[in-house]
Amino acid sequence: MRAAAAKLLRPRQFVRAASTATGPKKIAVLAGDGIGEEVMAEALKVLARTSELFPQVQLNYEHALIGGAAYDAHGVHFPDATRDVCAASDAILFGSIGGPVEEQHLPKWKDAEKNALLGMRQAFDLGVNVRPAKVYPALSHASPLRPDLISGGVDMVIIRELLGGIYFGKHTTDGDTAEDVCTYTAEQIKRPLQFAFEAAKSRRGKLTVVDKANVLDTSRLWRRVAIEMHKDHPEVELDFMYVDNAAMQLIKAPTYFDVICTENMFGDILSDAASVLPGSLGLMPSASLGSSVYMYEPSGGSAPDLQGKNVANPAAQILCASMMLRYSLDAPAAADAVSTSAFGDAVVAAIKA
Ligand code: IPM
Ligand code: MG
Numbered sequence: 001m002r003a004a005a006a007k008l009l010r011p012r013q014f015v016r017a018a019s020t021a022t023g024p025k026k027i028a029v030l031a032g033d034g035i036g037e038e039v040m041a042e043a044l045k046v047l048a049r050t051s052e053l054f055p056q057v058q059l060n061y062e063h064a065l066i067g068g069a070a071y072d073a074h075g076v077h078f079p080d081a082t083r084d085v086c087a088a089s090d091a092i093l094f095g096s097i098g099g100p101v102e103e104q105h106l107p108k109w110k111d112a113e114k115n116a117l118l119g120m121r122q123a124f125d126l127g128v129n130v131r132p133a134k135v136y137p138a139l140s141h142a143s144p145l146r147p148d149l150i151s152g153g154v155d156m157v158i159i160r161e162l163l164g165g166i167y168f169g170k171h172t173t174d175g176d177t178a179e180d181v182c183t184y185t186a187e188q189i190k191r192p193l194q195f196a197f198e199a200a201k202s203r204r205g206k207l208t209v210v211d212k213a214n215v216l217d218t219s220r221l222w223r224r225v226a227i228e229m230h231k232d233h234p235e236v237e238l239d240f241m242y243v244d245n246a247a248m249q250l251i252k253a254p255t256y257f258d259v260i261c262t263e264n265m266f267g268d269i270l271s272d273a274a275s276v277l278p279g280s281l282g283l284m285p286s287a288s289l290g291s292s293v294y295m296y297e298p299s300g301g302s303a304p305d306l307q308g309k310n311v312a313n314p315a316a317q318i319l320c321a322s323m324m325l326r327y328s329l330d331a332p333a334a335a336d337a338v339s340t341s342a343f344g345d346a347v348v349a350a351i352k353a
Contacts, residue, residue: 024058025329028089028293030066030082033112034302035312036095042314043093043321046338050325054334057325062089067097067116067302071108078119086124091328092295093320094120096302121162126288126295128192129160129267130199130323133274133284135254138344142279145254152255154277157203159196159259160267162288164188165218167264184218184263189225195289196261197233206237206258210246210266222263243270250274275299282313285320287327294328296320318343 031040044061051057064085065073074081077097086092097116099109120126135143135154143150161184169181193209200207209226211219223240230238241249243266249256250273262270275284284299298316306312318338326335336342 024060025090026088027059027061027324028082028086028092029061029063030086030092031063031069031095032067032097032116032302033069033099034096034304034307036067036097036302038307038310039298039312039314039317040093040095043317046318047321050321050334050338053337054331057329057331057334066094066120067112068099068108070116071112077112077115078123083119083123086120086293086295089293091324092120092124092293093324094295094297095317096298096300098302098304100304118167120295121288122168124288124292124295125163125290126292127161127163127188128195128289129162130195130287130289131158131160131267131271131274131284131299132156132286133158133271133277135278136283136344139279139283143277144279145251145277149252150254150277154254156254156257156274157199157259158267158271158274159192159199159261160271161188161192161261161263162267163264163290165264182216182218182265184221186221186225189222189263190229192261193226193229196259197229197236200236200259201233204258205235207239208246208257208260209238209240210243210260210262210270211240212243212266213240214242218263226261246270247273250277271299280313281316283315283319285316285323287320287323289327294324296324296328315343 029040029044031037047059051059062085064082065079066082067077070079070082071077097113099112103109133154133156135150140147140150164184166180166182169183170179172179196207209222211222213219213223226238230236247270250270254277260270275281278284281300286297286299288295288297298320300316303312322335322338325331325338
């Protein structure tokens with residue numbers, strides 16, 4: 001059960017062979033703001049132990065600034081120096097970005113997340129975002145849903161297209177009129193769908209494409225591409241769901257879902273909805289994959305109110321390290337060793353001691 005769960009997400013063609021063939025791999029460490037530094041420190045601790053146990057996992061870290069921390073030093077949220085460090089790395093381990101709510105108007109924080117995250121996504125062609133959402137049996141009491149709604153086992157992964165749609169269309173404001181253009185090409189749609197079909201095959205074999213095809217042309221294009229691609233993956237059970245219904249079903253019947261694939265903005269919204277199912281954002285890792293270096297980022301945010309109190313849950317950051325071992329460093333055994341269940345066992349052992 002444990003090993004099966006840990007191995008779920010590994011479509012072969014998305015495992016990126018690290019660029020430096022021999023010798024230590026280069027990891028760009030971007031701790032960022034808020035709790036970023038402290039949870040990152042725990043992930044690096046876990047990776048150090050992983051290197052001791054798995055000699056093929058040898059890592060060199062290069063730390064770089066991002067978000068508010070970068071603004072303080074360089075006056076921008078995503079400095080060229082950081083881009084260069086990432087471009088020269090085998091993987092990017094990312095912490096969090098953003099400042100306290102009451103300071104959002106300050107230049108240090110204004111648009112920090114947008115500038116840094118959208119900048120990184122574009123710079124490294126990160127078109128496929130992988131967000132697993134799982135209710136761990138041992139933590140099921142933390143879920144806000146009634147036990148009967150989750151007792152069948154909630155274990156889904158949301159594959160979000162990350163470089164297209166309304167996020168990257170033309171944005172204009174002309175007096176009292178504003179416009180955000182949503183464009184998709186078949187090419188853009190194929191990449192996340194390819195990952196989603198492969199992911200479904202390594203899981204329960206079920207893919208739900210979420211759209212708004214009763215209204216939007218881009219959604220109709222998503223459906224057409226998905227139906228065409230399905231011919232190459234007949235063993236996957238494919239269905240379509242309107243996004244409004246999907247938002248409802250995520251709460252009403254979360255056990256229904258296995259793999260969800262959807263466009264950029266729907267994925268943004270639905271992954272936040274799914275993230276509350278486990279009961280803590282601190283349990284949600286994510287990976288962003290593309291044609292270049294991959295990036296691993298907890299979904300939880302910078303939580304400045306928790307900073308420096310030694311109370312932030314480092315699980316998501318540690319699980320990001322595990323995803324990095326799997327997708328960027330092709331070290332699945334090491335990734336399994338840093339699995340959620342291994343993490344829980346270690347905490348239990350430490351508490352008992
Ligand atoms: C996310 C975030 C970002 C997004 C914001 C901070 C730009 O909400 O990664 O889900 O909307 O993509
Ligand atoms: Mg979001």
